[in-house]
Amino acid sequence: MAELTVRRLWKEYGSQVVLENLNLTVADHEFVTIVGASGCGKTTFLKMLLGIEQPSRGELLIDGKLLASEPDKERGIVFQRYSLFPHLSVLDNLLLGLELQGAPLLGKLFGVRRQQAISKASELLNAIGLYHARDKYPSQLSGGMQQRLSIAQSVICEPKILLLDEPFGALDPGITADMHELILKLWESRRMTIFMITHDVQESFKLGTRLLVFDKLRHDPQSPEAYGASITYDIPLRHSKPARSIAA
Amino acid sequence: MESSNDIQLLPLMPRLINFHPRRSSALALSALPFLLLMLAYLFGSSLRLAENPDDKLLPALGNIFSTFRQYAFEEDARSGEVLLWLDTFASLKRIGIALGISSAIALSAGLCLGIIPALRATLGSFVTVISMIPPLAILPILFIALGLGEVSKITLIVIGISPVMIRDLSQRCMELPAEQLIKAQTLGANSWLLVVRVVLPQILPRLLGALRLSLSSAWLFLISAEAIASTEGLGYRIFLVRRYLAMDVILPYVLWITLLAFSMDWLLRIASRKVFPWAEV
Structure with missing residues (x-):
């Protein structure tokens, strides 16, 4: 269960208003896609969900509790790049979350517990089609493989909420279809809530169960910073699940 | 026409920046300056010796060669030691201990400064100022405070190199992408685990x-x-044999020191490649 509530949320940097008066309730296991012009606060919103930016006013609640003000294991994140660990092999990248949570002193698992973690990781490696590359380093992987690993790395820790910041923005168009299938498969099997920023409107309709459009409601040409963006459209996308997961 | 002339000239002479020597000739080219230096020495030496055989x-x-053999393989009449090895062992011990201590200091301080903003705010400018002190200027202080023994020599090296290493390593820590540190936190890392599993292993090759x-x-x-004590x-x-103008000792010693320094550099490079393969790919 992860119900997210946004209540009268504002974000300002000095006199610049980035987001104004956001109100939103997102039910468990929604797939929320977020689109909007660049500079309209999508990423700021995601950063606040992640805990690396704090709201200026208003509240962010997860299951009725205030969101922690720094990143934690309740919320996974996949950035467009740089979120893999270059000094760890593919397998070790995937094991990292299990090891960090299972071994508070050294951050490394040994013996039976390591074997258990490896079998769990191997299962996921198979699911994302990277089992054959498990001993490679991230820099030896293609961009698409890196993003699949980065997603799996977050998913293996079973976060309540998974945040995706333009995860497929830097990939070849040919690969994105595979990535869509993968993310839908993981979303359906793990019952997490997903927030995904994208600049691809088609993608947002294809993947989401709910589409949020961020834009400015008012605009002052004399001082463009005076008004912030808000959610201008909140579109439920209720297609039947099989049709969506087959991915047209 | 002008343009046709250009086209004819082009294949004859590639631009200097586009001319890459082949592997074999690159090797010969790299040996060239050494050979030239050697030739210049031989030439100058024979000229001077022809004029004055006692030069x-x-x-x-x-x-x-004969002096070097004497220093490297024969016991010194006065001390009964083979001088080259005595000197080499003493120097390598000092520099080895100093490098070890400096590494430990640089690694721990660099990590802390690079990763903990509050510590950086407290000590950052301090380290920068300290690293600007010319170490040789405080050598007298070291001799006065720590005596003329091994400690003051090792301390001089440590003071001389560790501030720069600290600054370098903390800079490297700060260059780690913020995305990585955030991601590790979402995977359950606290500050300690972040250092042990994410930052430290990436800083070691640095x-x-x-x-x-x-x-x-x-x-x-x-x-x-x-040289001083x-x-x-x-x-x-x-510096001892300088008093007797003993260039036949000084020159091979300088070459030997150069060889030692070069080997240390080479060993460190090989070690880095072997131990941290991910940093090379």
Whole structure:
């Protein structure tokens, strides 16, 4: 269960208003896609969900509790790049979350517990089609493989909420279809809530169960910073699940 | 026409920046400056010796070899020690201990400064100012405070190289993408685990790099300290025989020191490649 509530949320940097008066309730296991012009606060919103930016006013609640003000294991994140660990092999990248949570002193698992973690990781490696590359380093992987690993790395820790910041923005168009299938498969099997920023409107309709459009409601040409963006459209996308997961 | 002339000229002479020597000729080219230096020495030496057979400034190669053999394989009449090895062992011990201590300091301080903003705010400018103190200027203080023994020499090297290494390593820590640190936190890392599993392993190859860059300064401080107060050591020997204009000792000693420094650099590079394969791919 992860119900997210946004209540009268504002974000300002000095006199610049980035987001104004956001109100939103997102039910468990929604797939929320977020689109909007660049500079309209999508990423700021995601950063606040992640805990690396704090709201200026208003509240962010997860299951009725205030969101922690720094990143934690309740919320996974996949950035467009740089979120893999270059000094760890593919397998070790995937094991990292299990090891960090299972071994508070050294951050490394040994013996039976390591074997258990490896079998769990191997299962996921198979699911994302990277089992054959498990001993490679991230820099030896293609961009698409890196993003699949980065997603799996977050998913293996079973976060309540998974945040995706333009995860497929830097990939070849040919690969994105595979990535869509993968993310839908993981979303359906793990019952997490997903927030995904994208600049691809088609993608947002294809993947989401709910589409949020961020834009400015008012605009002052004399001082463009005076008004912030808000959610201008909140579109439920209720297609039947099989049709969506087959991915047209 | 002008353009047709251009086209004819082009294949004849590639631009200098586009001319890459082949592997074999690159090797020969890299040997060239060494050979030239050698030739220049031989030429100058024979000229001076022809004029004055007792000339000490540019001794003949045979002369240098025999002196070197004497220093490397024969016991010294007065001390009963083989001087080259005595000196080499003493110097390597000092520089080895100093490099070890400097690495430990640089690694721990660099990590803390690089990763903990509050510590950086407290100590960042302090380290920057400290690293600007010319170490040789405080050598007298070290001799007064720590005596003329090994401690003051090792301390000089440590003071000389560790501030720069600290700054280098903390800079490297700060260059780690913020995305990585955030991601690790979402996977359940606290500050300690972040250091142990994410930052430290990525900084270790940088430490070897920082060590390689510090080698020449370390040797500089070692030889300075040995020249002023010591009873054995490579730097001590050079400055001792300087009184007798013994170029036949000084020159092979300088070559030997260069060889030692070069080997240390080479070993560190090989070690980095073997131990941290991910940093090379």
